[in-house]
Amino acid sequence: MKKLLILSLISFSTFAFAQTVNDVPLKDIDVDYVQIIGTGRSLSTKVNVEIDFGQETKSISFKNGTSIKDEKGRNIKFNSMMDALNFMSANGYAFQFAYTTNDEKDRSIYYILKKNK
Structure with missing residues (x-):
């Protein structure tokens, strides 16, 4: 039982630290190609990056679901x-x-990327 508990905690920690798009871990996106879109931010040298892998997005949304999010x-x-x-x-x-x-x-700026198999 103790081994099962430790194994489940390790498994959970793997999912807890994943970067996500639309709450899907980046490594688990099941597509061959993705597009990353970069746009400049006003008064900043950084860029806004969104990812498009063909996911359904809501046309009216106050929250951007295509941004890459940390853990x-x-x-x-x-x-x-x-x-x-x-x-x-x-x-x-x-x-x-x-x-x-x-x-x-x-x-x-648009980059087309292919998932390594």
């Missing part, structure tokens, strides 16, 4: 898109290609 449920802040790319690489994704959009109000 405490807070949005992870990245210093640059390269920081986000290194983070995703450490979580099992490989870079495929990138593109940008640039209009009068918004500039976004």
Whole structure:
């Protein structure tokens, strides 16, 4: 019984420290490709990073569900898109290609990543 308790605590701690998107651990997202979208933040050198893996999102939401969250449920802040790319690489994704959009109000960078098998 004691071994079972220790094993369950170890298993629980593995899930408790996972980064998530829409409450799904990043390593458990069951898709081949994801897109990370980086947009600049006003008066900051850091970027907002969102992840799109084809998940359903609510059209009207006050809470952004596509941000990557840490184990405490807070949005992870990245210093640059390269920081986000290194983070995703450490979580099992490989870079495929990138593109940008640039209009009068918004500039976004898109990275397409493939999950390593």
